[in-house]
Amino acid sequence: MLSAVVKKEIRGHVLSFRFVVTFALLLVIVPVTVLILTNDYVRKQDDYSRRQAEIENYLGRYAHFNRLWNVVNPSQPPIPFYAVVRGLSAEVNMEMFDNDPLPVMFPLIDLTFIVTILLSLTGLIYSYDAVSGEKEDGTLKLMLANDISRSKIIIGKILGGVTTLLIPFAVAMVVGLFIILLNPRVGWKGADWGALGLILLAAVIYISLFVCMGILISSRHQSSSSSIFTSLVVWVLLVLVIPNISSYIASFVRPTPSPIKVSREIFRFTQDERDVLGRKLEKEKRAEVLKAYPVLNSVAGMSEAEIQAAIKNDPAFGRAFAILDREIEAAWQEANAIQGAKAKVLQDDLERKQRAQIGLSTVLSMLSPLADFTYLATDLSNTGIRSRNHFEMLREAWDRLFEEYSEKRMEVLKKNNPAMDVWNTAVDVSDMPRFKYREELLAVRLEGVLPDFAVLIVSGLAVFSAAYVSFIRYDPR
Amino acid sequence: MGAIVKKEIIANLLSYKFFVVIGLTTLLLAISLFVMSRDFKDRLADFQLNQPKTGEAVAVIPPNPLSIFAKGLDEAMTRSFEINKTGIYVQTGRQSGNVIFSFFPSPDFVYIVKIVLSLVALLFGFDQISREREQGTLKLMLANPLSRASVLAGKWLGNYLSLVIPFLLVTLLGIAVLGMDPAIRLPVEGIGRLALLIATSCIYIALFLSLGLFISAFTRRSATSLVVLLFIWSLLVFILPNLGTLFARQCVELPSVRALREKEQQILTREILLSYSDKTSVDAHIRTAVDEYGRLEEDYHHKFDDLVRLSKAVNRISPAASFVFAATEIAGTGIGEESSLKKDILRYKSRIQEDIRSGTAIHAAFAYRYRSVGRVLAEGGLFDLAWLFLFTIGFIAAGYAAILRYDVR
Numbered sequence: 001m002l003s004a005v006v007k008k009e010i011r012g013h014v015l016s017f018r019f020v021v022t023f024a025l026l027l028v029i030v031p032v033t034v035l036i037l038t039n040d041y042v043r044k045q046d047d048y049s050r051r052q053a054e055i056e057n058y059l060g061r062y063a064h065f066n067r068l069w070n071v072v073n074p075s076q077p078p079i080p081f082y083a084v085v086r087g088l089s090a091e092v093n094m095e096m097f098d099n100d101p102l103p104v105m106f107p108l109i110d111l112t113f114i115v116t117i118l119l120s121l122t123g124l125i126y127s128y129d130a131v132s133g134e135k136e137d138g139t140l141k142l143m144l145a146n147d148i149s150r151s152k153i154i155i156g157k158i159l160g161g162v163t164t165l166l167i168p169f170a171v172a173m174v175v176g177l178f179i180i181l182l183n184p185r186v187g188w189k190g191a192d193w194g195a196l197g198l199i200l201l202a203a204v205i206y207i208s209l210f211v212c213m214g215i216l217i218s219s220r221h222q223s224s225s226s227s228i229f230t231s232l233v234v235w236v237l238l239v240l241v242i243p244n245i246s247s248y249i250a251s252f253v254r255p256t257p258s259p260i261k262v263s264r265e266i267f268r269f270t271q272d273e274r275d276v277l278g279r280k281l282e283k284e285k286r287a288e289v290l291k292a293y294p295v296l297n298s299v300a301g302m303s304e305a306e307i308q309a310a311i312k313n314d315p316a317f318g319r320a321f322a323i324l325d326r327e328i329e330a331a332w333q334e335a336n337a338i339q340g341a342k343a344k345v346l347q348d349d350l351e352r353k354q355r356a357q358i359g360l361s362t363v364l365s366m367l368s369p370l371a372d373f374t375y376l377a378t379d380l381s382n383t384g385i386r387s388r389n390h391f392e393m394l395r396e397a398w399d400r401l402f403e404e405y406s407e408k409r410m411e412v413l414k415k416n417n418p419a420m421d422v423w424n425t426a427v428d429v430s431d432m433p434r435f436k437y438r439e440e441l442l443a444v445r446l447e448g449v450l451p452d453f454a455v456l457i458v459s460g461l462a463v464f465s466a467a468y469v470s471f472i473r474y475d476p477r
Numbered sequence: 478m479g480a481i482v483k484k485e486i487i488a489n490l491l492s493y494k495f496f497v498v499i500g501l502t503t504l505l506l507a508i509s510l511f512v513m514s515r516d517f518k519d520r521l522a523d524f525q526l527n528q529p530k531t532g533e534a535v536a537v538i539p540p541n542p543l544s545i546f547a548k549g550l551d552e553a554m555t556r557s558f559e560i561n562k563t564g565i566y567v568q569t570g571r572q573s574g575n576v577i578f579s580f581f582p583s584p585d586f587v588y589i590v591k592i593v594l595s596l597v598a599l600l601f602g603f604d605q606i607s608r609e610r611e612q613g614t615l616k617l618m619l620a621n622p623l624s625r626a627s628v629l630a631g632k633w634l635g636n637y638l639s640l641v642i643p644f645l646l647v648t649l650l651g652i653a654v655l656g657m658d659p660a661i662r663l664p665v666e667g668i669g670r671l672a673l674l675i676a677t678s679c680i681y682i683a684l685f686l687s688l689g690l691f692i693s694a695f696t697r698r699s700a701t702s703l704v705v706l707l708f709i710w711s712l713l714v715f716i717l718p719n720l721g722t723l724f725a726r727q728c729v730e731l732p733s734v735r736a737l738r739e740k741e742q743q744i745l746t747r748e749i750l751l752s753y754s755d756k757t758s759v760d761a762h763i764r765t766a767v768d769e770y771g772r773l774e775e776d777y778h779h780k781f782d783d784l785v786r787l788s789k790a791v792n793r794i795s796p797a798a799s800f801v802f803a804a805t806e807i808a809g810t811g812i813g814e815e816s817s818l819k820k821d822i823l824r825y826k827s828r829i830q831e832d833i834r835s836g837t838a839i840h841a842a843f844a845y846r847y848r849s850v851g852r853v854l855a856e857g858g859l860f861d862l863a864w865l866f867l868f869t870i871g872f873i874a875a876g877y878a879a880i881l882r883y884d885v886r
Contacts, residue, residue, distance in 0.1 A: 044733075055743075070745075260523070385576055
């Protein structure tokens with residue numbers, strides 16, 4: 001009996017005008033989006049390999065340790081998933097003068113966008129009149145007069161609605177994936193297909209949630225014309241408003257200090273104030289050493305050459321001078337440590353507050369299934385917050401490797417030629433460790449998005465139960 | 478015709494649709510103005526905290542009060558640009574610390590109008606003709622001595638008024654509340670800009686109402702016209718502008734910002750190394766590097782301007798993009814304003830670098846004057862307004878043609 005309802009729903013939808021329009025729209029939008037994104041990915045790849053070649057070219061000619069890090073500072077390579085999901089990879093880069101403002105005005109469109117906005121709207125369009133419309137036509141009474149329970153009807157309606165919505169989406173996705181397969185430059189690996197499968201699974205849950213939402217609203221209204229308004233209002237709030245205001249609300253509730261101010265303070269602590277403190281400590285230490293070693297009393301008035309001569313001629317002076325040197329060095333180290341600790345307090349405070357704010361933004365925005373799905377899809381596809389942190393981690397690891405390498409290399413150079421200015425001489429660094437980007441394992445990513453999945457499923461179930469209860473109590477007259 | 482206008486307004490006032498839709502608009506506008514004004518005040522406080530001391534070569538401008546209504550690129554424009562002898566060091570504001578901001582667009586007035594009010598206008602228009610036919614009242618109406626044109630005009634006007642009047646009331650109320658806040662001071666010119674911005678929104682709303690009426694007069698059933706309209710709406714508001722930007726990017730050969738940045742580092746590094754190996758002064762080498770990099774940057778800016786021009790042209794297929802361009806430029810937070818600011822900063826940079834070379838330690842402060850409304854209108858703003866207007870007229874004309882041929886049975 002359930003299958004009869006599902007069949008009836010699917011047939012009713014497939015013959016309807018809205019099905020034709022959805023089909024046509026998705027069949028155009030998905031392939032066009034994939035095509036444009038794929039081309040864009042290929043261009044990004046070209047740009048990346050060109051940049052790497054430029055860096056290698058530079059390394060062959062002008063590498064010197066003073067500024068080597070500035071040039072080889074790694075950047076994230078484009079990943080094949082860009083052909084479908086863009087996430088945070090859009091170049092909204094505020095740290096550079098020549099940032100690209102266009103994506104701020106018009107966010108890029110990708111699979112996440114198609115699912116979260118288009119398909120959720122379509123889900124509501126498919127279901128807003130599922131109950132109230134049948135009531136208006138009078139067919140709801142007739143249906144209920146048959147030997148069939150209400151719970152079967154509503155489950156049938158939901159299944160039928162979701163299935164018919166998935167047909168055009170699946171067809172459009174197949175066409176889109178063909179474009180990816182046919183492009184030899186986009187090499188998807190097994191993990192990518194796995195991630196795509198998981199994202200599509202989440203998309204099915206997301207779409208079902210909105211179909212249930214439509215049915216819930218429909219069974220709360222007596223006429224389909226009023227249920228469409230309520231549906232659209234709910235949709236606007238859930239999809240277009242809650243995610244957008246959540247970060248603003250979080251920034252009021254959990255404010256962070258201004259990063260510009262913090263960075264200036266840190267600069268002041270570690271440069272100007274450090275110099276003052278360093279000089280003060282140096283003076284104290286110098287006075288102490290001079291008191292202990294009167295032989296050094298004349299050192300203040302001596303020139304560099306005279307000092308060198310005195311060290312050579314007078315071993316007592318030499319020993320005392322070495323102690324003085326060490327003490328002065330220690331004084332500056334102390335100044336650095338004191339000021340560095342002050343700076344670290346500020347930096348840690350900023351980072352802690354930023355983390356708290358991001359946490360609150362995330363929680364608030366997850367009231368909206370759109371945000372939930374977006375985080376899930378971008379994290380699974382390696383284009384979201386996770387991947388950003390992952391890249392940072394890889395980069396820090398590389399930084400350490402690079403530091404080790406440069407220290408070792410400079411020691412060798414120094415040994416070979418003690419007079420050499422190791423910082424500012426061209427060196428051969430072809431044996432330098434190169435940065436290698438490795439995507440996070442799919443299993444690890446999946447583990448990370450489990451909470452998102454849970455929230456999506458729980459909210460889906462909640463909406464389903466509400467729809468169920470409302471339909472059970474619906475007055476079909 | 479007056480009777481029809483009155484009938485429409487009264488019918489609207491009593492309907493569930495009006496109640497829900499106006500409630501939503503009011504709620505959203507109130508939330509938006511509150512949130513964005515808080516954001517503005519926070520950024521203003523940051524600006525006052527971070528103002529450069531006299532003599533420092535830092536270009537930073539205060540946040541624009543109109544960014545409460547059209548945030549646009551204000552976040553990017555109010556970054557702090559510190560000039561030194563090798564280039565510009567950029568520091569970003571508070572939002573850069575929270576990555577969630579970059580997932581979703583700012584919920585400002587322009588966003589609400591662009592997305593929610595266009596939808597609302599469609600909901601007001603979608604069933605005007607087709608529903609009256611379904612209910613049989615269209616026949617009765619046309620049996621009176623009444624031209625079809627005046628039915629359409631009456632319906633248009635009645636619905637437009639019942640939509641725009643509450644919208645204007647809420648907006649003006651919101652502005653009045655904001656005006657009482659001493660922290661938000663709007664200059665007289667700003668009020669003019671705001672008025673122009675609201676007028677643009679009214680044209681934009683008229684456009685979508687006309688589209689709704691047209692589709693309604695084109696279809697037999699109101700359910701059909703609703704589905705058609707929702708798909709057209711998502712196409713115009715979301716898909717076309719966003720795809721257009723990506724499409725334009727594929728037509729212009731533009732190096733990535735990152736490539737430019739890396740090139741800068743390479744040039745600087747090369748010159749510093751050369752200055753050590755040939756024992757000449759570092760300053761001369763840095764000058765060479767700055768000049769060479771300047772040429773690259775100029776080339777990039779030319780190409781980027783091409784990209785923006787092409788993007789604008791492509792995006793204007795969608796009136797929603799035209800509206801965003803017009804609204805942000807009028808508010809002084811648009812792409813044109815940003816590039817004008819950047820040009821000023823580049824000029825300031827060369828002046829400061831001149832200073833540094835001649836050994837002056839006290840630098841002149843940076844001052845930016847927003848382009849005047851006249852210039853904004855001349856540089857594309859007027860075109861966008863005319864374009865929106867043209868769309869509206871076109872939809873009204875199409876609606877007129879459709880209603881003349883409408884089968885009222």
